[in-house]
Amino acid sequence: xxxxxxxxxxxxxxxxxxxxxxxxxxxxxxxxxxxxxxxxxxxxxxxxxxxxxxxxxxxxxxxxxxxxxxxxxxxxxxxxxxxxxxxxxxxxxxxxxxxxxxxxxxxxxxxxxxxxxxxxxxxxxxxxxxxxxxxxxxxxxxxxxxxxxxxxxxxxxxxxxxxxxxxxxxxxxxxxxxxxxxxxxxxxxxxxxxxxxxxxxxxxxxxxxxxxxxxxxxxxxxxxxxxxxxxxxxxxxxxxxxxxxxxxxxxxxxxxxxx
Numbered sequence: 631x632x633x634x635x636x637x638x639x640x641x642x643x644x645x646x647x648x649x650x651x652x653x654x655x656x657x658x659x660x661x662x663x664x665x666x667x668x669x670x671x672x673x674x675x676x677x678x679x680x681x682x683x684x685x686x687x688x689x690x691x692x693x694x695x696x697x698x699x700x701x702x703x704x705x706x707x708x709x710x711x712x713x714x715x716x717x718x719x720x721x722x723x724x725x726x727x728x729x730x731x732x733x734x735x736x737x738x739x740x741x742x743x744x745x746x747x748x749x750x751x752x753x754x755x756x757x758x759x760x761x762x763x764x765x766x767x768x769x770x771x772x773x774x775x776x777x778x779x780x781x782x783x784x785x786x787x788x789x790x791x792x793x794x795x796x797x798x799x800x801x802x803x804x805x806x807x808x809x810x811x812x813x814x815x816x817x818x819x820x821x822x823x824x825x826x827x828x829x830x831x832x833x834x835x836x837x838x839x840x841x842x843x844x845x846x847x848x849x850x851x852x853x854x855x856x857x858x859x860x861x862x863x864x865x866x867x868x869x870x871x872x873x874x875x876x877x878x879x880x881x882x883x884x885x886x887x888x889x
Contacts, residue, residue, distance in 0.1 A: 640668035641690055642675065647683040648829045649676040653749075654690040658697035661745045666718045669749065673726040673734075683833030683840075685730065686825055687753060688737040693761065698744025701771070701883045704870055713867050719745055720777050720859045720866075727752045728848055731841045733832040737825040738762045738803075738812070748777055754844075755828065756812040758803040759821045764811065765800040771882060772875040776862035780855060785810050 639662075641652040651672040653659040669687070676682045689695045703715055727734060736753040743765050750756050758764075766775040775795055783791040786809045794801070803815045816824045832840070869875055 639665040640672055642672045644676075644679065644682060646826075646830065647681060647833045648826060649679065649682045649685045651676075651685065651687045652690040653688070653696055656691050656694075658694045658741070659689055659691055659746070660697045660700035661719065661749075662700045662703050663715045663718065666715065666723065670718065670722050670726045673723075673730055676732065677726075677730045682732060683837070684732055684829040685734045686737055686829050687734065687749060688822065688825070689739050691740075693740035695738045695740050695742040695762065696746025696749055697741065698746050698748075698767075701879055704773075705876065705879045705883045709867060709871050712870055713863065716863050716866050719748055720863050721856070723748065723752050724856065724859060728852075731844060733829065733840065733844065735825055735829050735832075737821050738764075739818070739821055743800075744768050744775060747775075751778075751781060751811075757821060757825045757828070758806060758812045758815055759818040760803055760815055761818050762803040762806075762815075763800045764803075764806050765798060766795050767798040767800075769796055769798045770878075772872070772878040773870050774866055776866040777859050779865075780858040780862055782811075 639653070639655045641650075641654045643650050643652075649672070651669060653665070653669075655662075655665055659665075673685065676685045699715070699719070704712060707715075733755065734753040735755045735757065736750040738750055738756060738758040740759065740761060741763050742750055744767060747764060747766065766778055768775040778791075778795060782795065785791075786794070790809065801809075803812065806812045807815050870879070
């Protein structure tokens with residue numbers, strides 16, 4: 631097994647044909663541009679490694695999967711800087727998963743919010759610990775969970791999606807499973823073992839069939855998804871540049887900054 635870091639934000643290791651991409655930016659794995667690019671680079675590396683048969687995205691931080699975008703990355707940044715970050719998270723991540731050619735699984739060990747939800751739902755399968763929680767809190771910052779406007783109504787239906795996206799409320803793993811947002815809930819202590827077991831099972835399937843089948847599956851479910859997420863980038867960037875959104879973002883960043 632080899633373990634490497636990407637800019638001290640992402641750990642990458644391979645064992646038994648499974649590549650594990652671990653988010654490693656304490657305390658909450660907030661996403662900055664380097665971290666998003668680190669995940670994309672790790673996915674591309676796994677895609678090119680013939681020894682890798684499946685990929686797992688997990689967290690190296692206890693009880694925290696990913697809090698979403700680092701608010702400091704949005705406060706006072708130029709429109710071009712914000713667009714680069716959101717483009718990488720929405721489109722760069724989608725493209726990396728699209729060309730992966732191998733099953734990808736998310737192991738959600740704790741809080742997943744906003745951009746953390748984006749990381750999780752980019753995967754083919756999502757397992758969550760019993761203590762995991764989910765949510766789309768962007769609306770409370772005066773911005774939009776724009777990419778989730780695209781996929782969430784397809785999963786849970788229009789009306790339930792609207793409630794989750796526009797209240798920003800947190801919901802637990804069992805509700806997420808009942809809604810179809812995740813595949814299954816497992817005991818906290820068994821999350822990694824069960825995720826690796828399922829990844830191993832998928833990795834034993836005929837490689838050619840998995841690669842061709844996943845490509846066909848992605849084409850069938852894609853439809854106009856990629857065009858829609860490109861529009862979501864525009865929607866996000868337009869609202870985050872407003873004075874009202876910037877005021878809320880700065881206030882949140884100031885409150886969160888260690889004294």
